[in-house]
Amino acid sequence: MRLRLLLLALGAFAVGTDTMVMAGLLGDISADLDISVPAAGQLVTVFALGYAVLAPPLAALTARWPRRRLLLTALTVFTLGNALSALAPTYPLLLATRVLAAAGAALYTPAASAAAASIAPPERRGRALATVMGGMTVATALGVPLGTYIGDADWRLTMWLVVALGAVALAGLAVLLRGIPAPTAAPGLRERLVPLRDRRVLSGIGTTFLFFIAVQSVYIFLATAVHPATGDDASRLTLIMFVAGLASVAGSWLGGRAVDRLGVRTVMVTGVAMAAAGYLALPWLSLTMAGSLAYVLVVHLFAWATAVSLAHRMASLSPADAPLLLSLNSSALYLGMAAGGGAGSVAVGLLGPRWFPLASGALALLALTSAVVTTRRRTKTATAAATPGGAGEISEGVLRPRTEPQHPSPARL
Structure with missing residues (x-):
């Protein structure tokens, strides 16, 4: 159980790093793509807006998916989105790839928490949830400064760092994350907004x-x-x-x-x-x-x-x-x-x-x-x-x- 929780936390660490690291890369991105710093700042806006808007409908659409399938799909979309961000030659394409990465993040975060709760015994569920969500918290202390430092040479290297983190979590969960209980009936989008x-x-x-x-x-x-x-x-x-x-x-x-x-x-x-x-x-x-x-x-x-x-x-x-x-x-x-x-x-x-x-x-x-x-x-x-x-x-x-x-x-x- 411990290794599976750490892999779930690694995925959360990748999401947290990707969410916040752009703040330290705006100058490099603006110089590389020949845009203003405020325009580069919209990359953070697009990611956050995509996460906020896509999270409720995606949660409703995938509510009855097996959690393993949901987690692997989410990490695949997230990792692919960041790989495309690293390769994007223009600002509009980079914006589009940030939306794709945000969709994967919006799917992964709640699914990882649910998976942690389901694989832990009742008396350890609090610690299991803390382990997974701690991955996102630690990203602000370690992932963001590391990504900022690496990105000083080339901001695209920071995107590849996030890709590597997501890929390791994806591979590990694909092998080790089995036997998760199927989700029970979940509320639809309308019920979620009541x-x-x-x-x-x-x-x-x-x-x-x-x-x-x-x-x-x-x-x-x-x-x-x-x-x-x-x-x-x-x-x-x-x-x-x-x-x-x-x-x-x-x-x-x-x-x-x-x-x-x-x-x-x-x-x-x-x-x-x-x-x-x-x-x-x-x-x-x-x-x-x-x-x-x-x-x-x-x-x-x-x-x-x-x-x-x-x-x-x-x-x-x-x-x-x-x-x-x-x-x-x-x-x-x-x-x-x-x-x-x-x-x-x-x-x-x-x-x-x-x-x-x-x-x-x-x-x-x-x-x-x-x-x-x-x-x-x-x-x-x-x-x-x-x-x-x-x-x-x-x-x-x-x-x-x-x-x-x-x-x-x-x-x-």
Whole structure:
């Protein structure tokens, strides 16, 4: 079982690397294809948008497929998409290959989690899920900096690195992943969208969407934002990306524990406020390496702690429907990533390479307003109505589960 879980995690590591690594390659891609950096940033937008839009219909269409077949198909599509990205001679073709890779990623991530849960005994399912999803988290700390460093010589080499990771996971799972129980009856696309009629669900995913527009508007163009500190030194940029990845991992880990101790609302509001402060200070912090490192350490720590609290908030609305609600939250996260690419491009064009993070600061303040307003303390009766069987305890207007927190996937961002 352990080896199969590691192979599933390797596939998640490849997906996580592919999702985030473009942020460190935009300058090289723009120079190679003779396009602007904001145009290169749309490669991240297209991938994230493709993931968010394709995930629900693909999940519905493949709901009754055997999980082994689904995983192998997903990794094949994902690996092929990245191979074509590495070979793409023009910008339009590269955009098209990113959509193909996103389709494979959208199929793989939830299928890998389901497979991990099915092959582990009940008492080890939490750790099995953590192992697989940890692959995406670790990608921010290791895969993205490594890909950025390799891509300094040729950005296409980074695409081939992702291809190699996906191919190894595909080959290993093809040989070892057998005996997975067939999926039970699953909801169709219409049933998956029913929760959107609930105002609490809409407000929750709306806050997630707003916040990740702010996060990605800077992260996608992080190399541009910190250029005063890094110059054209790839090793300096790699160090900043590495610290950002470590802070993301730490934020995700600490966020779940902070929610258990302090409550969802406290972690959410504090995290969004700290991120907003970081974006507003970045034009000055980016002038030095020390300031840039301090920025990524603080902002990524609080941003990914916030991501955990946003997922907790959604799951608490109806614990029985938590998987479905978390999938909607994940789609909102990826839509925010997609919109962040466009918003970041506009901000760079209007405000310039130094001052564009101020736009993210404004967006984060909007997300903070949404978080404060939509999580005000409700009456105990109204909140308890969303708590079947006393599954948790009432705290700060949301239900705080007593179980170990469920972590979102990264775009773990």
